[in-house]
Amino acid sequence: xxxxxxxxxxxxxxxxxxxxxxxxxxxxLQILDTAQSFITLAKKEIKKxxxxxxxxxxxxxxxxxxxxxxxxxxxxxxxxxxxxxLNPQHSATSKGETLLDTVNNLEAMHTDLFVVRHPNSGAAxxxxxxxxxxxxxxxxxxxxxxxxxxxxxxxxxxxxxxxDVKNLQVAIVGDILHSRVARSQIHALTTxxxxxxxxxxxxxxxxxEVERLGVHPYTxxxxxxxxxxxxxxxxxxxxxxxxxxxxxxxEFFNLYGLTADKLAYAKQDAIVMHPGPMNRGLEIDSxxxxxxxxxxxxxxxxxxxxxxxxxALIMGGKPVARKRRTSGSTRGSNGTTST
Amino acid sequence: xxxxxxxxxxxxxxxxxxxxxxxxRPIMIGIHTGGTWIAQKLHQSLGLSDPLGxxxxxFYRDDFTRVGLNPQVKTSDLPESVDGRHIILVxxxxxxxxxxxxxxxxxxxxxxxxxxVLAVLVERDGRExxxxxxxxxxxxxxxxxxxxxxxxxxxxxxxxxEDNA
Numbered sequence: 001x002x003x004x005x006x007x008x009x010x011x012x013x014x015x016x017x018x019x020x021x022x023x024x025x026x027x028x029l030q031i032l033d034t035a036q037s038f039i040t041l042a043k044k045e046i047k048k049x050x051x052x053x054x055x056x057x058x059x060x061x062x063x064x065x066x067x068x069x070x071x072x073x074x075x076x077x078x079x080x081x082x083x084x085x086l087n088p089q090h091s092a093t094s095k096g097e098t099l100l101d102t103v104n105n106l107e108a109m110h111t112d113l114f115v116v117r118h119p120n121s122g123a124a125x126x127x128x129x130x131x132x133x134x135x136x137x138x139x140x141x142x143x144x145x146x147x148x149x150x151x152x153x154x155x156x157x158x159x160x161x162x163x164d165v166k167n168l169q170v171a172i173v174g175d176i177l178h179s180r181v182a183r184s185q186i187h188a189l190t191t192x193x194x195x196x197x198x199x200x201x202x203x204x205x206x207x208x209e210v211e212r213l214g215v216h217p218y219t220x221x222x223x224x225x226x227x228x229x230x231x232x233x234x235x236x237x238x239x240x241x242x243x244x245x246x247x248x249x250x251e252f253f254n255l256y257g258l259t260a261d262k263l264a265y266a267k268q269d270a271i272v273m274h275p276g277p278m279n280r281g282l283e284i285d286s287x288x289x290x291x292x293x294x295x296x297x298x299x300x301x302x303x304x305x306x307x308x309x310x311x312a313l314i315m316g317g318k319p320v321a322r323k324r325r326t327s328g329s330t331r332g333s334n335g336t337t338s339t
Numbered sequence: 340x341x342x343x344x345x346x347x348x349x350x351x352x353x354x355x356x357x358x359x360x361x362x363x364r365p366i367m368i369g370i371h372t373g374g375t376w377i378a379q380k381l382h383q384s385l386g387l388s389d390p391l392g393x394x395x396x397x398f399y400r401d402d403f404t405r406v407g408l409n410p411q412v413k414t415s416d417l418p419e420s421v422d423g424r425h426i427i428l429v430x431x432x433x434x435x436x437x438x439x440x441x442x443x444x445x446x447x448x449x450x451x452x453x454x455x456v457l458a459v460l461v462e463r464d465g466r467e468x469x470x471x472x473x474x475x476x477x478x479x480x481x482x483x484x485x486x487x488x489x490x491x492x493x494x495x496x497x498x499x500x501e502d503n504a
Contacts, residue, residue: 013407030410037395037412045422046448049398051408312398316407 003125016128016137017310019146020187028191032156034309035302041078042304051312052081055112059085060102061140062093062118067276067300068140068150072115075307081113103127107135113315114138121145121180136314144180144240150275151184153306155192157299158230161271165192171224171266172215173200174234174256174283177207178241181275182234190214200224201256204245221255221262228266233258233274233284249282259285263293271295346460346495349476350377353458354384356474360456361385363425368392370442371413373431373489377460381429392417399441415445422450431489433459436470461487461497 004022009015014027041047057076061069069085076083092102103114113136116124121143128137141147158165170189176182176199189197190213197215199206210217218224225231236252246252258272272284272294280286289296366389369378375393382391395413418424428442439457446452458474463481481487484502489495 034408034412037397037414040414040416041398044448045450048448050444051398051403312408316403317405 006125006128014314016124016139017148017314018124018128018137018139020148020151020184020191021146023187023191025191025193028152028155028188031152031306031309031313032159034313035152035156035305038078038305038308038312039302041308048078048080049308049312050080052076052079052112052315055081055315056110057081057083057113057115057311058106058111059083059115059140060106060117061085061087062089062099062116062123063141065117065140067303068117071300071303072138072140072149072307075304075311076113076115078304079308079311081311084111099123099126100130103130107131112136113311115140117141119143138310138314141180144178144183146184147180147275148184148188149303149307149310150181151188152310153299153303154181154185154232154273154275155188156302156306157273157295158271160298160302161295162229165189165194168194168229169196169198169227170194170230170232171198171200171218171228172232172234173221173224173258175205175236175245176201176210176234177205177245178237179234182232183213185232186213186215198224198228202246202252222265225262225265228270231258231263231266231270231272233272233278235275235277236279236283253282257281257283257285258288260287260291263288269293273299276300344477344497346497347380349460350380351384353377353460353474353476354381357381357385357427357458360425360427361387363454364388365425365427365456366392366418366421367427367429368394368417368442368446370428370430370438371395373460373491374429376489376492376495377431377458378429381427381458389418394442394445396438396441396445399445401437401441417446417449420450421446421452423453424450426452426455427458428455429458431459432461432463432487433457433470433472433475434463434465436466436468439470440468460489463487 003019007014007016007018041049059069059072073083088102115138116127117140122145123142124137124139139146139148162168172182172185186197198218199210199215200218200221203219206217270293272288274284274296278284278289280289367378367382367387369375371393378391393416395415397409397412456473459472460476462472462475462478486500488498488500490498
């Protein structure tokens, strides 16, 4: 069973959120549209919706994270769930407990949704295959494999600032090789039919045969950034490098660090994104990170609404063939609200 | 089956019935989708000064755990503050009362209104909650298995549907 199969139920509805791979354009658009509705929630005096009232969400982070864990926590709390944050690498795992035993124990405490980050690729899939049918899993980053909620909030950001992804040239710059974010972004962008997706990096940081993902590789920033609408910078993941991938940080910055000079090759109204955490002066210059084209902080804000949308969509009951008795629950374009 | 009711006449009649509420400077809020169509017409004919609000109650439905999230959630758009304001809540059909309950729950997350009145185009039988309308365009009683539905928005019309149709 592929990862794509695990995350759907028999009716083809999302039940886990593990990877962008295998999602249809409509799945992605539904998440983005739902997220749009959650944006206005923050305007309310009571910034909550009752959808996950009485549900327990466990943030299970085997790898450190500030942004992702916090936005997941806020998202779950705004949906009225009870949220527990765990860093098992500091407790159970360090005492020798296996991943699945940790999950079993938490499941025995009636957890409804696990948000999992793990340094090993495939950890979230493993858990999804293991848990009973009513438990849901969201992958919050597994090794070098995928970080699908980050890619979804990036798509949301692009749509919010540049409109339909279809017409856009998107350049992803930096440590493509070690980046689960880049992999998920590439799947999302190609599924949404972006005009062109480019990856820019030194050869040592480009996966072999990266073209097979439907992207155009560049090793030169000027060429790669030319007329780009969206520039996505990636963090240089020094903690995942064992060996010399880049000659020196100074040289990397000189060749691939996003400065105002290099950004000038992109379209004048191009936006600059970064999933965080940023290494200022390594992959991005402060003048760009804090400049007028940067949407790095809006990305964080959108991340809450996008994660709320994903949680709400996978945690809801399954749409069953409904009798017309409750016609209010089928509110189409000419629908009505007769319940 | 399309009902012969003249929707515009019903709305005009509702506008007359809403006159006594106008000196409270009410805020009008329509419930997506049909309710907003009726609310737009009422808002215009009553000449209300505050912008029209719209509610999508998908996030407040009581059947989320059974049927999941509405695949086409619209955005709720309420005036800046409902605190201390009088509200006219507008929907197309009042049936079980569950939509109105959800709508009131959502409104109260925006603040504490001074009062809420309910205006509906059609009030039918089948209430499951102690909720009733203050202003009604038309009352109707349907046979079991029948449903009434407002279609639009270009030309508003009421349709009666059969379960087995």
